[in-house]
Amino acid sequence: MTAADNGAAIAPLSAAQPCVRIEGVTKRFGEFTAVDDVSLDIQEGEIFCLLGGSGCGKTTLLRMLAGFEQPTAGRILIDGQDMADIAPYERPVNMMFQSYALFPHMTVQANVAFGLEQEKLPKTQIAQRVEAMLSLVRLDGMAQRKPHQLSGGQRQRVALARSLVKRPRLLLLDEPLGALDRKLREHTQFELLGLQKQLGVTFVVVTHDQEEAMTLANRIGVMDRGRIVQVGSPRDIYEYPSTRFVADFIGSVNLFEGRLTEDEADYVRVACPELPAPVLVDHGVSAAPEATVWVAIRPEKIQLLRERPEAADNLAQGTVRDVAYMGDMSIYLVVLPGGRELRVTRANLQRKEEEVFQSGDAVWLVWDAASPVVGTG
Amino acid sequence: MAARGLRLGRLLVIGVPMGWLLLFFLAPFLIDFKISLSEVRLAIPPYAPLLEWADGKLVALHLHLTNYRYLFTDSLYVSAYGYSLKVAAVSTVLCLLLGYPMALGIARAEPARRNLLLMLVILPFWTSFLLRVYAWMGLLRNNGLINNLLLWAGVIDTPIQMMQTDFAVYLGIVYSYLPFMILPLYTNLEKHDGTLLEAAADLGAKPLAAFLRVTLPLSVPGILAGALLVFIPVVGEYVIPTLLGRPDQLMIGRVLSDEFFANRDWPVASAVAMLMLLLLVAPIVAFQRLQNNASEAR
Numbered sequence: 001m002t003a004a005d006n007g008a009a010i011a012p013l014s015a016a017q018p019c020v021r022i023e024g025v026t027k028r029f030g031e032f033t034a035v036d037d038v039s040l041d042i043q044e045g046e047i048f049c050l051l052g053g054s055g056c057g058k059t060t061l062l063r064m065l066a067g068f069e070q071p072t073a074g075r076i077l078i079d080g081q082d083m084a085d086i087a088p089y090e091r092p093v094n095m096m097f098q099s100y101a102l103f104p105h106m107t108v109q110a111n112v113a114f115g116l117e118q119e120k121l122p123k124t125q126i127a128q129r130v131e132a133m134l135s136l137v138r139l140d141g142m143a144q145r146k147p148h149q150l151s152g153g154q155r156q157r158v159a160l161a162r163s164l165v166k167r168p169r170l171l172l173l174d175e176p177l178g179a180l181d182r183k184l185r186e187h188t189q190f191e192l193l194g195l196q197k198q199l200g201v202t203f204v205v206v207t208h209d210q211e212e213a214m215t216l217a218n219r220i221g222v223m224d225r226g227r228i229v230q231v232g233s234p235r236d237i238y239e240y241p242s243t244r245f246v247a248d249f250i251g252s253v254n255l256f257e258g259r260l261t262e263d264e265a266d267y268v269r270v271a272c273p274e275l276p277a278p279v280l281v282d283h284g285v286s287a288a289p290e291a292t293v294w295v296a297i298r299p300e301k302i303q304l305l306r307e308r309p310e311a312a313d314n315l316a317q318g319t320v321r322d323v324a325y326m327g328d329m330s331i332y333l334v335v336l337p338g339g340r341e342l343r344v345t346r347a348n349l350q351r352k353e354e355e356v357f358q359s360g361d362a363v364w365l366v367w368d369a370a371s372p373v374v375g376t377g
Numbered sequence: 378m379a380a381r382g383l384r385l386g387r388l389l390v391i392g393v394p395m396g397w398l399l400l401f402f403l404a405p406f407l408i409d410f411k412i413s414l415s416e417v418r419l420a421i422p423p424y425a426p427l428l429e430w431a432d433g434k435l436v437a438l439h440l441h442l443t444n445y446r447y448l449f450t451d452s453l454y455v456s457a458y459g460y461s462l463k464v465a466a467v468s469t470v471l472c473l474l475l476g477y478p479m480a481l482g483i484a485r486a487e488p489a490r491r492n493l494l495l496m497l498v499i500l501p502f503w504t505s506f507l508l509r510v511y512a513w514m515g516l517l518r519n520n521g522l523i524n525n526l527l528l529w530a531g532v533i534d535t536p537i538q539m540m541q542t543d544f545a546v547y548l549g550i551v552y553s554y555l556p557f558m559i560l561p562l563y564t565n566l567e568k569h570d571g572t573l574l575e576a577a578a579d580l581g582a583k584p585l586a587a588f589l590r591v592t593l594p595l596s597v598p599g600i601l602a603g604a605l606l607v608f609i610p611v612v613g614e615y616v617i618p619t620l621l622g623r624p625d626q627l628m629i630g631r632v633l634s635d636e637f638f639a640n641r642d643w644p645v646a647s648a649v650a651m652l653m654l655l656l657l658v659a660p661i662v663a664f665q666r667l668q669n670n671a672s673e674a675r
Binding site: 067093094095114115118119162 | 575576577582583594595
């Protein structure tokens, strides 16, 4: 900690020392490389989400932050301090386990008090802090219950209370909402955000659920095969995926391969064999002329029309094959003459059924030049 | 039809062990109880009948509590009961102190090595129990292996008296009954959720604190099961104290056998057995209650 940090509470995040700095961390289990040369800064007060499929190394990275695993190479610094020789029980870090890992033989009260008792705090102070924490997570009447007498949502809140009561610098959450049902998840998500804002603790969340990552995170790090492939805000990740993997992993997307036919500083044209017209994209790409690139178009950014629009680029003709009515929106599967299927979503703005396309209808598909993302990776 | 078949199956599953227990536990128990209320006499069988019949009619019922009263008048019995309980209690604690770290070590070993280690615990069962106790005699005797080794090394000048001491009894019992402590403890410890210890460490508990606050309380059912499996049979242990123990201090199993075979006093022998059972009921009930509490707490 430098002296400058103390006064600079509202200083821009990038200027402050990061809460967590991960420097070239690699973790191997025998032949298998779980985490591959990851470098990352996590800022104070941030909610950072590590997002990826199973086996991508996100949980291993989290366990290295907690101290349960040691990096094979690289360094982890928390508040500038190297964590290499610091045991889990000495780190200013607490973790909320995916299984919650509540002590089954202890009451809710004893579970939450456990961490404070290890600090040898006076009994009255422990009781006060436990009580305050239990009321913060709305478990006031439950103090004397055992974990097996609680519902899943209540257990989740005990786990949260237990990990927050020690006022950690950093809270690690392993799939925090994974075990909850859908309604409860949404509710808890916002509760978690509220708590984080109130306590100002830095959160690192691991999840495979992009929706969870999107709603919780200030920044998301997408992981694939042990590497972090993109770091950015939820909007960045969704709208400007840097690789084909990210585009495909986050949300649903229509992906095409194509050849770069025109490459200017402010626009490119891509010829995709599966599309009748070239794709015009209003941003440049750093690739050789005639290079093979991928183009991604989100389903909600494609318009469905009955008549042929006045455009030479970014359009296709097809037949509606299937319609899935989801309530707030509908998903249309449109088959192009070449056989390629496109996914298009439309918000159901009207209650009435007018203007809705039926299965078998011939339609025109158009999209804006600002909509597609093009890349080489 | 299927439901009936199922019911029949259930009846069979419960019925077979129930029948076994009725035939080989309850019936002998009642016979034994009957004999304990009888009087010794020189005949076959060597006790007086309780019921006296004449012309197909019951004329008298003889019940004697003298056998029980006798057990309290002779200090031999009281002392044997007391000594047996003491030996059982001390051995149980010793087995626990030795067995717990072993069980924990096995439970935390690599899965591939666990079977090997368990095998080593069970291996002594492959040799006859009696043979193993005789082997200890060979080791502990005044001119046995240990004393000879120490004499040869010059550590001692005269042999250490190890045979026929309390030490030899404890050694033999702990050696023989240790697996009965380790196995139930291992079964319990092996099922523990490792993330609980990670959670404890994460919350600032050093390994010892995590053990005392998490592993130990969660292993109480295993401790109780192991303790029960050691304590109960050791109270009635006959072979080890007879072969290795003090001649001047008998355990109740030896007394029972002497009464029965040497004295041919079946009624007193039966009373000794009855009283031993009564003495064991209390700890068994206590253990069971603790175990119920422990499993409720989970």
